[in-house]
Amino acid sequence: MTLSTISVHLDHTECCEARTRLAVQLARLHGSHLMGIVPTWTTAAAGTAVRGGGRLDEAIVEASLYLRRRAETVAHVFRSRTRPATFSCDARLVDGDPVSAVVHHGRASDLIVVGQADMSAAVSDAARRLPEQVMLDAGRPVLIVPCAGCRRSSGFDRILVAWDGGREASMAMRGAMPLLRRAAHVTVLTLRRGDSAEASAHVPDAPHPAALSGWLLRHGVQASVERLATPLRIGDALLDRAEVLGTDLLVMGGYGHARMQEQWLGGVTRDVLTRTGIPLLMAH
DSSP: OOOOOEEEEOOOTTTTHHHHHHHHHHHHHHEEEEEEEOSSSSSSSSGGGGOSSSSHHHHHHHHHHHHHHHHHHHHHHHHHTTOOSSOOOEEEOOOHHHHHHHHHHTTSEEEEEEEOOOTTTTOOOOTTTTHHHHHHHHHHOEEOOTTOOSOOOOOOOOEEOOOOOOHHHHHHHHHHHHHHHHHHHEEEEEEOOOOOOGSSSSOOOOOOOHHHHHHHHTTOOOEEEEEEEEESSSSHHHHHHHHHHTOEEEEOOOEEEEEEEEEEEEEEHHHHHHSSSSSSEOOO
């Protein structure tokens, strides 16, 4: 459980600087190799389309060249931001759509860094869905960085882990272990809908807090455990508690289910993923 390799999705949007800065900070802190993934949005064959002189062929070639040059510029900016580097890093131009590029190349890393979808920006639906699709398909912990970046530049000192005893939450906690070990304060929070103390007395499938905190302690993480009942929606209660605790990083499982061969996010996952103002580490 080390961050030997961190990958970061790079593009031409304004939000890219915030996630690049955070990825660089993590790579330096953990001695990681940093891999910048730059999707070109085009196919390898597009740049060599049949050049028969037709206007359609010319337009395809022109668009392909524009996209590749834009990707090369993104890669150049990334290399400039990582100089002088005290860690190894490289930028890779990958043909195809961003989701496939980040998923397939991100699987060769221990952590994938992507940006929160900017719903106000004039981008495609594929770009807006990239964070959730990467989280659902990559099989790696994914760090989603808000467009505004991090509140502090000192790192993830205060981490809140959302724990429901499920497989996804367990994977997220394990994926976050290198970050948890370096945190000054770790809180594991179990939430249950209800208005009374009895509602939080038992959460099905969730290990006893003593067992969970003991497992973390054996990994060098001293954590406090909270079991709370709330009348709010779970997503609202989770974000509210993160605000109260001054959380720098929220760790939680990412849930989805198949319907008509498409992936749909669970309600809590979508709420938090869309509204979070702090970095969010998810695993599915």
